[in-house]
Amino acid sequence: MADIRWYVVHTYSGYENKVKTNIEQTIINRQLEEQIREVRVPVEEVTEIKNGVKKKISRKVYPGYVLVNMEMNDDTWYVVRNTRGVTGFVGPGSKPVPLTEEEVQKYLGDKESTEDVEVNFAEGDLITVISGAWENTEGVIKKIDTKKQTVTINVDMFGRETPVEINFSDVKVVK
Numbered sequence: 001m002a003d004i005r006w007y008v009v010h011t012y013s014g015y016e017n018k019v020k021t022n023i024e025q026t027i028i029n030r031q032l033e034e035q036i037r038e039v040r041v042p043v044e045e046v047t048e049i050k051n052g053v054k055k056k057i058s059r060k061v062y063p064g065y066v067l068v069n070m071e072m073n074d075d076t077w078y079v080v081r082n083t084r085g086v087t088g089f090v091g092p093g094s095k096p097v098p099l100t101e102e103e104v105q106k107y108l109g110d111k112e113s114t115e116d117v118e119v120n121f122a123e124g125d126l127i128t129v130i131s132g133a134w135e136n137t138e139g140v141i142k143k144i145d146t147k148k149q150t151v152t153i154n155v156d157m158f159g160r161e162t163p164v165e166i167n168f169s170d171v172k173v174v175k
Contacts, residue, residue, distance in 0.1 A: 004037055005098035006069050006108070007080075008090040013064045015085035016041045020066055022083045035076050038069040042107060048118040049149075049168045052130050059118070065090070067107065072096060119144065119168060126174040127153065129166055138174060139164075 011019045020039045027036050042061040047054055066086075070076050077096070080086060089096035099107065121127060123144060129137045139153030142163065150165040 004069060004071050006067055006104050007072065007096050007098055009066045009068055009080060010087045010090055011064055011066055011085050012087065016060060016063070016066050019083055019085040022085070023066075023068065023080060026079050026083065030075075030079065032076065032079065034071075035073065036068065036070040036079070040067045040069075040108065042067065046118050048120075050120045051172045052169055054169055057118075062107070067099075072098070119146075121151070121171070121173045127151065127171045128174050129153075129170055130172045132166065132170045134164060134166060134170075 009019070020041050023036070023039045027033055027039075043058040044061050045056055046059050048057050049055075068080055070080070077089075081088065088094070091097035121141060121144075123141050125141050127139060127141060129135055129139075134155060137153075137155055139155055141151045141153060143152040144150075145152070145165075148165075149168045151168065151171055152163050152165050154161040155164050156162075
C-alpha cells in the first residue's frame with residue numbers, strides 16, 4: 001500500500017484555483033489517479049456587507065497555498081513542482097514535509113460556524129444610517145463588533161454625545 005499523505009504546496013498569490021485545475025488535468029493526462037488522490041484550495045463562507053447589503057462569499061483560508069493528497073515519489077513530486085504557478089512544496093530546502101493528522105484536521109476539518117463578517121468600512125469612517133430609529137443620521141464609527149454585527153457611533157441626544165449601536169445592515173458608508 002502506498003503512503004498517501006497531505007502536502008502543502010506554495011503558489012503565486014491568486015493562482016491557487018488555476019494550480020488546482022492544472023494539477024487535476026495533469027493527473028488525468030498522466031493517469032496518476034492512484035498516486036495523487038485530491039487537490040484542495042481550502043475556502044470558508046463569510047458574510048460581506050457592502051452599503052447595507054449582506055452577501056455570502058467564499059474566501060480562501062490560506063491564500064498562496066494548495067493542499068495535495070498524494071504519494072510522494074519522483075514522478076508526483078515532478079508533476080506538482082513543475083505545475084505553472086507552483087513555487088514549491090512547504091518544507092526545509094526542497095524536501096516536502098507531510099502534514100500530521102492534527103494539522104490535517106485543523107486545515108481541512110469542518111470549520112465551526114463562527115460567522116465572520118467582512119465589511120467595507122473601518123473605525124473613523126463617516127456613515128449614514130439607512131433604516132431604523134436613527135434613519136438619516138450621520139456619524140463617525142467609534143467601534144466595530146463583528147460578533148454582534150454592529151457599529152457604534154455617537155449621536156447628539158439632548159445636547160450630549162451618546163454612543164449608539166447600529167446593525168451592519170442599517171448603515172452605508174458616506175463617500
